[in-house]
Amino acid sequence: MVNTNTASKKSNKAPNIKAALSIATSALLGTSVLTAGVSQAEEADEWQFDSAFLLYSETDRVSATEAIIAGTKVFDNDEILSLKLTVDALTGASANGAVVQPNAQTFTRPSGSGQYVTPAGETPLDDTFRDTSVQLNGQWTQPLSDNITGSVGGHFSKEYDYLSLGVNGNLAYDFNKKNSTFSMGLSYFQDTFTPEGGIPKPHSSMLVGDSSSPEWDGEFAKTRTGKSDDKSTADILLGFTQVINRRMITAFNYSYSMVDGYLTDPFKVVSVLNRNGLAQDYIYESRPDSRVKQSTFMQAKYHFDDSLLNTVADVSYRYMWDDWGINSHTIDTRFTMPVGAASYIEPHIRYYQQGAADFYQPYIIEEQAPLGFVSADYRIGEMTAVTVGAKYGVSLNDGDELSFRLEYYRQTPTNAGFTELSALKGQDIYPVVEAIIAQVSYSF
């Protein structure tokens, strides 16, 4: 809630860090920092920075920390440059796809070197999960005529085992006194995945045994198809925004997304069970090499009056469907309520429900194994998820804003109609995943 009127106030008290960042950004861009001192100071003040530090932590599983710094500068002709740097680090355990068993299970690490044991009655988690990524985004937006705004952007991100490059372009057309806007956007991403241990051969059995034996490496290599694989994503987004009245604005989007290439998760296996439900084998999952996703999205924002404390309600709904047989509903609501003159509290509730992909199976039963596409990844199975939390923000004297967000996220995977085998009776086949999202943001 930075008050725009406060921007001018800031010039005298601009913190050193902002000036330093502005000069650093100008240097990166090659824009002139050698101009006269006065104009440099003015230019420096036009940068607006938003920064955030986020902690995402699941109970007994993955935990991630993410830091973002984004700078925005508005030039004379309403041209806007935005740059964003994101760094994140991930550690902890991630479900490997295998189903819980009444006895302990041994798995080979994705790299092929070493094994890990999951105790009886516990969901198998691969605890070697570790990754760091750096991401850069840039976006240039400018008016092309009185009613048309254009925007182009680029994306680069690098993880230890993943490289992604992306571009996007958008056009927006305002009409009806700028109360209505049509927009169209295109984006294209090209990703390369080089997982540790290489790309596993779909349906091949996970090699389990003595990884120090001389034959191990040769045997392990037989379960691999290569070192890396690619994926491309092309998105089309059509949008319509309508101001209803002084207190209300609405938005409607349709998006079409084509993903082609390697869409399998190389770290995920599927348990092969006997008729009693006891694991006989673990095979690497296999997903189609293309996916077409579509979605409709609608949003309404309403500014209540004094009687409801000038609260701003933000309600949105998304329906997504794809050619994997997945569909999902997402309802997201936020209420921004002013507290005193300079702070606000913002409760947030999000509800999400998805159906399973056609080829999702929590496990395969021997003999019945239909070895087409198969994945036991709960993230493409049937589930509901709820996020509940709140954000508290306070405007500081110099126009900066400090905010804190704390949320609880709970995923509840459900049985999409699969028969439960005798050995799995009483076991938690669809374990709940709980996470805490904590964030501190500072805008200056």
Added chain:
Amino acid sequence: MKANKAVFKARSKPSRSKFNVAKTKLALLSIITLSLSACSSLGVEPWERDLLAKKEMALTSSSIDAALDDHIYFSKEASSGGKSFGGGGCGCN
């Protein structure tokens, strides 16, 4: 309301399909025209934008929160995008 009735009628007589297709098209066209003319009566004058201009009334009031949320839900659920690009750019688990 009239336009909706026309659609209903068109569907109820499948034997005269050609005529009905034309009728449906006409109905759709009227709906679109009606919606567009309805839109032009919606909205505000430039001097009535005091509330709409507030930061909390922006469709995306915090782009940083939106980016962080997108990253989390992209990694944990089968859906992404809708409000903005779904994108790739992540091998996240």
